[in-house]
Each structure stands twice: as structure tokens, then as C-alpha cells.
Amino acid sequence: MSTRTDEDRYPAVEELSALVQKVLADPDVTDSVADHVRWVHRTIRNALEREDYKERYATSLRELLGPGATALCELTEDGELRLRGYKNNPKGVTTSQRRRSSILRRLAREAGVPSGAISYPKPPRKPTMPAWARSQLHNGLKAQVEKQPSDPGLARMLVVVGLVLDAAPRTGELCTCGIADLAPDLSWVKIIRNPQAVSSDLHLTEVWPVSPITQAALENWLPIRDQLIAGLQGSKNSLLVSHGHGSYRRGTPLGRKGLIESYVAQVGELKGVVTSGGGKGWELPEGLEQLRLGVQDQRRAYSVEQAAGAKTPHWGPAVVLNPLLPEDAEKKKTAAAMAKVVQAVDAFHAARVSAGDDTDPTVLRARRTLREATRAAWARTDHTATLKLLHQARLANDDLAAAGYKEPLLDALERT
Missing domain, CATH: 1.10.443.10 (Intergrase catalytic core)
Known part of the structure; x- marks a missing residue:
């Protein structure tokens, strides 16, 4: 338990806690960053339990986040101050060091003091496949x-x-x-x-x-x-x-x-x-x-x-839904896609009546058009809206396969 004398001699201990709370209160801080801030705070508190570290660096935030941060990085490099009691140094410790160093620099910026955190280079990327x-x-x-x-x-x-x-x-x-x-x-x-x-x-x-x-x-x-x-x-x-x-x-x-x-x-x-x-x-x-x-x-x-002009096949998403685009533009695209489904269902029924045989090329083309229209409508909405639309367009449940719906998927959707 800290005493008033400790607070006077080592003001950085209380100032660090206030600094951490200030950072965590920032609405732009993600949950992941918040977890890392708390992790680094625990590591610093662990280091401050050492009298030599506390005596040397807890006199001010400038000392704690300056030369104290350098010492903290060096201690953790040697496998000390570990919070979970592992006996051996973990593999890939460089990743943890880089995260810790980044948070230490962030705390120093927030406190308005120079950071002593060591900058670690990114590990070399593993070679990818030819x-x-x-x-x-x-x-x-x-x-x-x-x-x-x-x-x-x-x-x-x-x-x-x-x-x-x-x-x-x-x-x-x-x-x-x-x-x-x-x-x-x-x-x-x-x-x-x-x-x-x-x-x-x-x-x-x-x-x-x-x-x-x-x-x-x-x-x-x-x-x-x-x-x-x-x-x-x-x-x-x-x-x-x-x-x-x-x-x-x-x-x-x-x-x-x-x-x-x-x-x-x-x-x-x-x-x-x-x-x-x-x-x-x-x-x-x-x-x-x-x-x-x-x-x-x-x-x-x-x-x-x-x-460069090569005739390389296009490789990319078929549809991109961007929540930052104007809402009216997205609504128009969705409405157009759903309208095509209704038209495709009508054309499918008409082709069936006209041909009288589901193997007729006209019916097969109508099925393909219906399948593509259904897929495009799902891409901009979801299965609930798409299936409801097909039902309203009077496509029987037995004909959902004509709209492209696979039986295993329908079974899985029913179980959700």
C-alpha cells in the first residue's frame, strides 16, 4: 500500500494511472488498443515493484516514459517482468516488443514528454508461394x-x-x-x-x-x-x-x-x-x-x-458494398436488382408455359437469368429479403432450385 510519502517521492505512479485512464477514455481508442494499453500498464506496475527501478524512474513521467521506457524494453527483452509466469521466452517475442514499444510511445505523446521506448524493426516477412x-x-x-x-x-x-x-x-x-x-x-x-x-x-x-x-x-x-x-x-x-x-x-x-x-x-x-x-x-x-x-x-x-495492357482475367470482387457511399445511390441499385428478380420469375414462368418442357433451351436460358438475378439481389440484401421476394413473385418452393438455391444451403438457413 502506498503512503503519502511514497506519493510525494514517486509521483509518476499516480500520474501514470491518470494518464492511462485518459487514454482509455478516448472514444477513438479501439478495444484492441485498450487491451494493449492495460497490458503495458500492468507491465510498468510490475517493474515498479522493483525498488531500484522505482527509485530511479518513478520521480516523474518524463523519467518513467523516457529512460524508464528504455529500461523496461531491455528488461522484457531478457524475459523478465512476464505476467503469466512462463518459464521460457515465447517464440516471436519481437511482435510483443513492437506492440509494447508502440503503446509506450503513445503514452509519452499523451503526456507530452520524450519517449525512450526502443524502436524494433518489423520482422522479415515469410516468403510467399511462386x-x-x-x-x-x-x-x-x-x-x-x-x-x-x-x-x-x-x-x-x-x-x-x-x-x-x-x-x-x-x-x-x-x-x-x-x-x-x-x-x-x-x-x-x-x-x-x-x-x-x-x-x-x-x-x-x-x-x-x-x-x-x-x-x-x-x-x-x-x-x-x-x-x-x-x-x-x-x-x-x-x-x-x-x-x-x-x-x-x-x-x-x-x-x-x-x-x-x-x-x-x-x-x-x-x-x-x-x-x-x-x-x-x-x-x-x-x-x-x-x-x-x-x-x-x-x-x-x-x-x-x-x-500494362496484358489480357489478364479480372480478379476481384463481383460487388462491393460501401457503407460510406450515398444511401440513395445504394437504394437505387438494390431496387433495380430486386426488380430484375421479379422480371426473371415472370420470364421463367412464361418460358415454361410456352415450351412445355423444362429441358427446352428457352427454359434453360430463363433459369440461368433467374439464377443470376437472384444472386445479384442477395448480394445487395440477404436471404430473408430474397426468399420473400421470390415468394411474392409467385415462385413455388419446389422451384427455388431454378433460382439457384442449393438444398444444403436451404437446410442450413432453416436451422439458423
């Missing part, structure tokens, strides 16, 4: 999906790999994907972009085309997912759910940590099985982020080639 390796990944994914694996971990990982190859989502963006984010025919997926260092809650929603092989992986996964969530109480919307491995409860939404762990485990298992059989393994990157970065590099290469 183009030929990405082609092999597609081939490997196709071979695995065609086996229609019943193992939940493998079936789910194939969906994850497919979506990353198609749209390059971050791990957190994958975890937030729900059943409702899949297009009626599974050919598109909505990705809510949540880039790092962006504090706003308003993010772009990109609607990306899904490759046929990823669609097949989804069709294989959805029935398995239904079995995993059977009997589960609460929300059943998440696309990626746990299969009960380790401490993760069966059927619960898979979090970022669980997704990374399951990916690493499945990659290791796949390589082990193939290698033990004397064959060459499916050369997936060991880390999910490394896979994403490789796909992003490919995407940037496509953009450069297009800018």
Missing part, C-alpha cells in the same frame, strides 16, 4: 475435394483453403463468415473486410466469386456442419464450426485461434499421410497467413499486368 506452387495448390485442392472427405477437420479445412485461394480473406474475416454470407448457388461469398489499423466499425463488404472446386468443398462441408451443430443451443449461423477437437466444444463457432490451430494440424496430418505412402505431399504453406499473402501477391501481379 505462381507454379499456387497452381499446385488448386490441383491439390481439387484432388482432395473429389474424395468427398467425411472427416470434419479435413472437410472444413478444404473450405478454408478454397475461400482463401478465391478471395484472400484474413483469418478473422473467415471466422465471421456465416451461412447467410453464401450465395444461393454457393457461387459467391460475402467477405466483410476488417483491415488492421482501421478503428472504424464501418467496413467494406466484398462479394467474391467462388470457384467450382470451392463450391464442391462447401457442398461437402454443409451436411457435416449440420451434424456438428445438431442439438446446439443458441446461434447456428457460423459457417466454420468446431468438430469438438481439444477444448473446443462441438458445433460452436470456430474462433481465430482455433482456426489457425486446426489448419496447422490438418496440414501436418496431410503431409504425414502422403509422405508415409512414399508420395509427394500437397505442398500447403505451414501457416494460414502465409497462404493468404501468397494469394494477395498473385492478385497484385494480375493488377500490374492488366495496367
